Amino acid sequence: MQRRKLLKTAAAGSVLGALGLVSGCATSGGGSGPKVVVVGGGYGGATAAKYVRMWSDYRFNVTLVEPNAAFVSCPISNLVLGGSKTIADVTTPYDTLSRRHGVRIVRDMALAIDPEKKVVRLASGTELPYDRLILSPGIDFMWEALPGMARPGAQDAVLHSWKAGAQTVALRRQLEAMPDGGVYALSIPLAPYRCPPGPYERACQVAHYFSKAKPRSKVLVLDANDDVTSKGPLFKKAWADRYAGIVEYRPKHNLVDVDAAARTLKFEFNDDVKAAVLNVVPPMRAGDIAFKTGLATANRRWCEVDFLTHESKVAKNIHVLGDAIQAAPAMPKSGHIANQHGKTCAAAVVALLGGKQPNALPIYNNTCYSFVSDEDVVHVASVHRYDAAQKTMLTVPGSGGVSAAANELEGKYAMAWARNIWADTLA
Amino acid sequence: MKTGLQLLIAGLLVVGAQQAWAQVDALQLRSWAAACANCHGTGGVAQPGMASLAGGSKDDMTKMLLDYKAGRRPATVMHQLAKGYTDEQLEQIAGYFAALKK
Numbered sequence: 001m002q003r004r005k006l007l008k009t010a011a012a013g014s015v016l017g018a019l020g021l022v023s024g025c026a027t028s029g030g031g032s033g034p035k036v037v038v039v040g041g042g043y044g045g046a047t048a049a050k051y052v053r054m055w056s057d058y059r060f061n062v063t064l065v066e067p068n069a070a071f072v073s074c075p076i077s078n079l080v081l082g083g084s085k086t087i088a089d090v091t092t093p094y095d096t097l098s099r100r101h102g103v104r105i106v107r108d109m110a111l112a113i114d115p116e117k118k119v120v121r122l123a124s125g126t127e128l129p130y131d132r133l134i135l136s137p138g139i140d141f142m143w144e145a146l147p148g149m150a151r152p153g154a155q156d157a158v159l160h161s162w163k164a165g166a167q168t169v170a171l172r173r174q175l176e177a178m179p180d181g182g183v184y185a186l187s188i189p190l191a192p193y194r195c196p197p198g199p200y201e202r203a204c205q206v207a208h209y210f211s212k213a214k215p216r217s218k219v220l221v222l223d224a225n226d227d228v229t230s231k232g233p234l235f236k237k238a239w240a241d242r243y244a245g246i247v248e249y250r251p252k253h254n255l256v257d258v259d260a261a262a263r264t265l266k267f268e269f270n271d272d273v274k275a276a277v278l279n280v281v282p283p284m285r286a287g288d289i290a291f292k293t294g295l296a297t298a299n300r301r302w303c304e305v306d307f308l309t310h311e312s313k314v315a316k317n318i319h320v321l322g323d324a325i326q327a328a329p330a331m332p333k334s335g336h337i338a339n340q341h342g343k344t345c346a347a348a349v350v351a352l353l354g355g356k357q358p359n360a361l362p363i364y365n366n367t368c369y370s371f372v373s374d375e376d377v378v379h380v381a382s383v384h385r386y387d388a389a390q391k392t393m394l395t396v397p398g399s400g401g402v403s404a405a406a407n408e409l410e411g412k413y414a415m416a417w418a419r420n421i422w423a424d425t426l427a
Numbered sequence: 428m429k430t431g432l433q434l435l436i437a438g439l440l441v442v443g444a445q446q447a448w449a450q451v452d453a454l455q456l457r458s459w460a461a462a463c464a465n466c467h468g469t470g471g472v473a474q475p476g477m478a479s480l481a482g483g484s485k486d487d488m489t490k491m492l493l494d495y496k497a498g499r500r501p502a503t504v505m506h507q508l509a510k511g512y513t514d515e516q517l518e519q520i521a522g523y524f525a526a527l528k529k
Contacts (some may be wrong), residue, residue, distance in 0.1 A: 400510075
């Protein structure tokens with residue numbers, strides 16, 4: 001106690017703050033440090049939880065609120081639809097985060113935030129106080145854009161499978177149950193959406209499965225965008241060379257409604273499409289908890305943040321990561337980027353709660369692999385650097401690019417990437 | 428205890444400003460290097476199928492990165508990523524990983 005008093009008095013001098021002793025001093029009674037609550041255990045949140053613990057030298061208390069029992073990766077999950085991976089292959093338990101890093105994991109759902117009182121209320125009724133809150137809520141769907149999807153049973157019949165897990169397995173079952181000669185129709189929303197190349201990889205994976213098991217079947221891609229939004233020439237080459245007669249791509253198909261019972265898609269300007277299996281990726285926005293807290297200020301969809309800290313532009317002490325943010329120019333909503341947000345935010349939270357300045361020049365990369373078959377892969381990569389004048393992350397001119405062609409070597413690297421990012425996020 | 432701590436603080440104050448700057452740079456470098464961990468593992472210790480960076484030779488890693496950047500060394504992705512950094516940043520990141528335990 002005497003020691004704390006002494007340090008607190010001395011810490012009035014700014015030099016001590018710069019030396020990092022303030023964070024030691026901020027250690028409250030009973031040996032507990034500042035309280036950081038992380039909501040959402042995906043690529044962004046789990047990474048932030050781990051790195052706040054590591055970079056605070058295990059002094060800060062970190063509580064991770066996550067409703068799911070285990071982490072199911074969206075990246076690689078399209079291979080479950082293609083049949084070369086199982087859902088178990090893309091699932092990682094959370095327990096290493098608690099065992100190795102001392103993250104307290106609360107299996108619950110965050111329902112509300114009181115930014116004034118600095119408290120998160122959970123579905124169980126528990127209230128978690130925080131000094132800094134890190135929200136990594138992912139995305140939720142704008143079902144209001146597709147009125148028919150509100151009918152009873154519609155969302156069980158027409159799947160999005162855009163959050164990996166039960167819906168991934170259920171869509172694979174629908175594809176297995178579909179008779180040969182049937183049509184699988186995939187609807188893609190206008191950008192921005194989670195994982196720009198994801199729908200096109202999915203088209204490849206379903207076509208791969210059909211080419212082996214149901215060669216008379218079709219994959220019909222109905223894209224609201226004017227063209228393929230990522231790795232366009234590489235995907236189009238895969239469809240033409242590998243899946244000729246199976247994949248048909250139709251741009252400028254803006255979905256406005258779904259009749260699940262009649263298995264029919266309705267478009268703004270185009271004819272209705274009926275298919276044996278409908279897979280609708282709806283328009284999306286920041287996850288519910290961020291939306292309900294009023295943080296989604298960009299088009300009432302995405303959360304604007306300070307890219308040095310990921311602190312919300314409208315709520316102090318609340319940081320937002322991952323797919324939920326209003327992204328910087330040419331920054332994709334990817335798991336890889338969410339992981340980078342997690343580390344950027346973790347470093348900033350540790351600095352700020354320790355009375356230090358956050359890093360003034362974040363630099364990080366994105367690497368995204370897409371499987372065009374069970375083995376061959378194409379990538380897109382970019383490097384993003386903070387621009388102090390524009391106060392956002394910009395891609396570094398001359399950096400980044402895509403694969404020259406689909407290749408097996410990158411198939412091996414893609415799985416090595418997955419093993420490494422899963423470990424970096426969760427182990 | 429109190430006396431020891433006071434001595435410690437006095438000592439720290441003497442070299443205060445200089446260390447504060449050094450520390451800011453170290454934290455910035457730590458964040459830059461952490462962006463490599465997605466593929467090369469936390470702290471540069473990789474999972475199977477990717478190269479570990481921790482404890483490697485600073486000179487070798489710097490040369491490799493500069494060769495990627497200049498297009499002198501074939502790669503699938505590193506030639507595209509290396510171009511996002513200055514030569515000095517690449518050298519600093521190589522030095523950071525060289526100092527970590529394997």
